[in-house]
Amino acid sequence: MLAIADSELAKIDWDDRAFVKERLSLLPAKAQKILFARYKAISNKQVRNTDLRELVDGLTTKLTVSPETLSLSMSEDELREEAENLVDAALSIRRAMMGNEQETLSSLTALCLSYGITPPEEKKYTLEGRLRRLSDKSWWLRRLRRALRANIETTMRHFGEVNRCKAIYCSDETLTARTAQKFHQTGYLSKTVMTNQHGQSFSLLELSQKGVSDPKIRKTELMVRARGFEDLANELGHVATFLTITCPSKYHRSYATTGDDNPKWQGYTPAEAQTYLNENWKLVRAKLQREDVRFYGFRVVEPQHDGTPHWHLLLFVEPRHYDTLINIMRDYAMREDGDENGADKHRFTEVRIDPNKGSATGYIAKYISKNIDGENLEAGVYGEDPKCAAARVDAWAACWSIRQFQQLGGCSVTVWRELRRLKAMMGESKLVTEIHEAADKGCWKTFTDLMGGVFCKRTEQAIAPHYELAVDTATGVVKTSMYSEEELLKVLKGISSGGKTIITRTNEWHLS
Structure with a gap:
């Protein structure tokens, strides 16, 4: 759907209108307006057409599914219709290949991948279960929504719309979608009533507010566990450290000070940056295990202003292993583009915590609050309102499927x-x-x-x-x-x- 008014489209050369319309119509409305304004600002006909083609082509390579397959301007009703079409396609494939389940599954897997959707896992589900999932509208709709949200966010970030000067942490489109999703979830939970064998009835909303699904309870529990680790470390004579690990420059879309484009950015998404950090962490943990270095604590993942994730870790370790822990983590953090400008200063930072000067839990408390509800904070890192920032961080984490908090070591929180x-x-x-x-x-x-x-x-x-x-x-x-x-x-x-x-x-x- 084209978001540019016909009166505006009429202002460009008549023989360019079909090309411009075809290039813009599959993008989100805001992205269309940004590119159209850029297009009109270029006086040379060939240059502006080339610029528009290259911009859209460059974006397409970063999306999990082509806009021609899944339009980024789709409405919810259109998305539901697309899910129905995919179910019809899946059923047609099953009918055409009846009796040959493996070939049917291969064709349905190809259909999934053409939409950038991961098919049901073979190790996790039965053959029948996989086939039925691929023929279910609800299954397709959930994944189409997720793919659409991630690709819209990729688009807005690609065009420089996610940074401290425009929309911090995530685009306004992603924030709006997340807010609407939570509103609908709350409505559904409040209207859905469950009854137990004793005749006691509660809405799902009331039940969810009794556990860690409730932000206040989740934050309190995290703080209690962090404080418990700190008290234990003090008793055992273990050393506390607060570490920050940041991605190489090529993962960062914009400069933190001005919001301007980072020329070193190579088109990476926050999901790809998180994958880099996860893979690096696997190597670190394997190395520490080989060196018999044991540790415990917490990891917090949060976005920088342009949505690029970075990690904060509060770790406790035996004094004799402290230097080994730090040296190994720094070594792996610097292995990729470690010689680039500023890497030695920003890629890996360490603060050894002196219990006589401050609390280890105090170091991580503001990051827990910032990433849950923003309570008891005066302002964010970039001067933003902490409660608004918390909502944007939540939308960012949901969009990219990033786990924000993780306990490292210690005992079972489930127990x-x-x-x-x-x-x-x-x-x-x-x-x-x-x-x-x-x-x-x-x-x-x-x-x-x-x-x-x-x-x-x-x-x-x-x-x-x-x-x-x-x-x-x-x-x-x-x-x-x-x-x-x-x-x-x-x-x-x-x-x-x-x-x-x-x-x-x-x-x-x-x-x-």
Whole structure:
């Protein structure tokens, strides 16, 4: 759909109108207006047409699917229609190849890839389950939405619309889409009522507000765990450090000071930058493991002003291993383009925390707040309103499917949460009772100590999460996925210790 008015289109040469319309109509409305204004500002006919063609062609190479296949100006209704068309195409393929399931799957996989969509995993789902997913409108619609949002964001960032001077962290289009999505989610959750076997009824919104889905609870839990790690480190004599790892210049779209184009940028998206950081981290962890360097702490991923991710890590380590940890991490951070200007100063930064001068948790507290709700902050890094910034960071993380917070090392947080669901512990061992008391009181330090210590392997910890096959209590039948009866559903039911299982999830919920 062309967002340029006919009166504006009439101002350009008549023989260029079809070309301009064809080039712009598949892009988001704002991008169309930006390119059209740029097009009109170039006086030479050949130069402006070449410029427009090269700009759009350059963008197309960075998208997960061609705009000719999935128009970036699609409305929600058009997206739903496209999902229906894909289901029809999938069913046609299945009918044409009936009896040859592997060839059918290969053709459906090619259909997925033509839209930049990852097909269902062979190791995760049955053959029947994969075929049915590829013939389901809801499955296609979710993935088309995700692809469309990521490609719109790629487009806006490509044209320099995501930076501190225009739209910080993410484009206005992505923020609007995320806000609308959360509004619809809240509406659905508030209207959907669940009832348990005791006749107690709650909306899904009320239930979600009782756990870590609620931002305030999530932030509080992160702070409690960080403080527990710090208290434990102080007791054990471990050293705390706050590290920041940044991508090479070629991943950064714009300059931080002015918002101007970075000439070193090579077209990388935030997803590709995050992949770089993840792959680098795998190498670091493997090297540290070979050197027998153990650590624990937290990682926070947040965007820089132009959406490029960078990592903050609060780590605790034994004093004898501190220098080895830092040297290895710095070495790997500098391996790619480490000789470029400013790399030695910005690529990897380290702050060794002196407990006599400040709290280790204090270093990470503002990053946790900034990336959740912006509460208790006066301003962001670039002077932006912290609450508005938090909403944009949330939209950025959702768009690029980036996990913002991750605990590194330590004990199972799943066990911690399950224990906190229990009001009392009856007839259990002294150790299990004491672990429950620590979790119930919110003491991560004592909980970690009793579970086996901060360096205890998951398989050796005192308590483990317990999973069971999901069973319909009314019929006794094992529940399966909606796509295949062979895909049995497993659910978290409680905890286990010393061969004994304790069920923490006793309620059976159903739609009212």
